[in-house]
Amino acid sequence: MIVKKTNCQEVFDERGIPLELNCKTAESTLAWAGRQNPGNWTEHSRFVALACRNIAAQCEGMDADLAYCFGLLHDIGRYAGVSSERHLIDGYRFCMERGWEKAAQICISHAFMIQDIHTSIGTFDVTEEDFCFMEKFIQSAVYDDYDRLVQLCDALALPTGFCILEKRFVDVTIRYGVHPHTVDRWKKVLEIKAGFEKKINCSIYDLLPGAVENSL
Ligand SMILES: [Fe+2]
Numbered sequence: 001m002i003v004k005k006t007n008c009q010e011v012f013d014e015r016g017i018p019l020e021l022n023c024k025t026a027e028s029t030l031a032w033a034g035r036q037n038p039g040n041w042t043e044h045s046r047f048v049a050l051a052c053r054n055i056a057a058q059c060e061g062m063d064a065d066l067a068y069c070f071g072l073l074h075d076i077g078r079y080a081g082v083s084s085e086r087h088l089i090d091g092y093r094f095c096m097e098r099g100w101e102k103a104a105q106i107c108i109s110h111a112f113m114i115q116d117i118h119t120s121i122g123t124f125d126v127t128e129e130d131f132c133f134m135e136k137f138i139q140s141a142v143y144d145d146y147d148r149l150v151q152l153c154d155a156l157a158l159p160t161g162f163c164i165l166e167k168r169f170v171d172v173t174i175r176y177g178v179h180p181h182t183v184d185r186w187k188k189v190l191e192i193k194a195g196f197e198k199k200i201n202c203s204i205y206d207l208l209p210g211a212v213e214n215s216l
Contacts, residue, residue: 013098021100026069033079040159041078047157048074052149054207058200059145067149073103074110074150084123085111089130092137105141106150112138113151113188119181121172152192156204162211165189 011019017032018025026049034042049071056067077083077091091107111120117135124131141147155168163171169186197204205211 017098019098021069021098021103023065023068026072029076030072033076036079037081039078039082041075043159044157045072045075047159047162048072048150048153051153051156051162051208055149055153055196055200055204058202058207059196060199062145062149067146070103070106070146070150071153073100074106074154076103077107084125085120085134086125086130089126089134102146106147108134108137109141109143109147110150110154113148113185113192114181115139115141115143119185121176121179121182121185148192148195152189152196152204155189156208156211158214161214162208164205164211164215165193167215 013019015032017029030042030045049068052071053064053068056062057064073091073095075087075091076094077087077089079094080087080090083090088108088111092104095101095104095107111122115138117131117138126134155165155172156162158168158171165186169189173182193204200207
């Protein structure tokens with residue numbers, strides 16, 4: 001990997017993407033990705049990140065800035081073009097190349113609140129080898145609160161702002177269709193919501209300005 005330094009000593013790869021993970025570099029990485037494949041997904045990612053930050057800030061033991069970075073990067077694999085589940089493995093590889101291991105895990109784990117690849121609602125536009133890799137990865141990954149937080153916040157953010165989970169459930173189901181595990185996935189996200197509300201001792205919607213208004 002070719003690495004060049006600029007005057008301000010930030011380190012970039014050959015595509016001009018920063019190698020150090022922090023809020024600023026995660027933001028510029030998403031901006032770069034949005035230029036490769038423009039779409040609503042970048043605004044959605046920004047709201048996911050803000051939701052992650054707001055909720056993590058109220059959770060003991062969580063780093064709000066780190067949660068923000070993970071939210072920004074969860075769909076980063078979409079830089080490679082319009083795809084279905086391929087964006088998960090593309091994002092994983094993109095982050096691993098930079099040594100962003102936890103962000104890489106979340107690029108895959110955010111779509112699997114149930115740790116079984118067969119609960120996917122997307123299409124596996126990936127090679128057989130990548131499918132096998134993802135199948136094992138999902139099964140054996142150890143999820144922590146950051147994985148669960150991004151799974152939750154992915155379902156709280158439209159490209160236009162925060163919304164209630166049920167609004168996003170319908171939005172996704174209209175686009176992806178009803179699948180055998182759709183309801184199980186909803187139940188799992190609601191369970192994660194309840195878990196975070198227990199930690200923060202209030203409704204998550206209290207931390208997401210405009211969520212209720214945007215849902216009407
Ligand atoms: Fe997402």
